[in-house]
Amino acid sequence: MSSSLIKPLLIIGGGGHASVLVDILRAQGREVLAVVCPDDISMRRVFSGIRHLTKDDDVLAFSPDDVLLVNGIGMLPASGLKRTLNQYYLSHHYQFETVIAESAQVSPFANVEVGAQIFAGAIVQAGAQIGAHSVINSGAVIEHDCSIGHYNHIAPRATLCGQVITQD
Incomplete structure (x- = not known):
């Protein structure tokens, strides 16, 4: 894929923070390929029509050259989950939007x-x-x-x- 093209996105997380991000991105006309979250996301209408992946490793099916990631994990006090996930995907050569x-x-x-x-x-x-x-x-x-x-x-x-x- 040419670097001059806007790449489609994968959203990590399916809670409130991720829903706000998807709302922003949809308003900007960005293509969201999937939301990656182990939980049921069907109650959040903003995710309607977007593919739901349930395992973090499902992201690895997409080439780092073809997609960008958006970390939709919100602020969790005393949790390093957001940074840990970022470091995991960065180590696999993914980039974040x-x-x-x-x-x-x-x-x-x-x-x-x-x-x-x-x-x-x-x-x-x-x-x-x-x-x-x-x-x-x-x-x-x-x-x-x-x-x-x-x-x-x-x-x-x-x-x-x-x-x-x-x-x-």
Whole structure:
């Protein structure tokens, strides 16, 4: 597949966080090939018409050259599941898509690393750095010159004033 084409997506996880991501991606006209989740996802209408895979290794049937992954595992306190799954798939040469909702305001002078997710109504100001695989949740504000580490999850409507630095 040519690198200039937009690749279809596989969503890891089938809970609330994944459903918000699929909603964003469908609104953007992105092709979602499957949702990977061991649980029943039929009660979430946003997944209607999308193939349901139940095992993490089902992803391996897709070539890393032909798809991008989106990690839809939400914030689970004291759990490393999101990072563990990412590392597993990265070790198999898969790449993660960066997802930015159309209603998010991201300065062209901000830096958003691969795999980050910026939800509806979020604001990321000039000079801000958003680390790989971090989530800036709905309505959150990341002011100027903040540096958000990798795998951070900024809560909905949280405000980080200028020059806040978080760790990975």
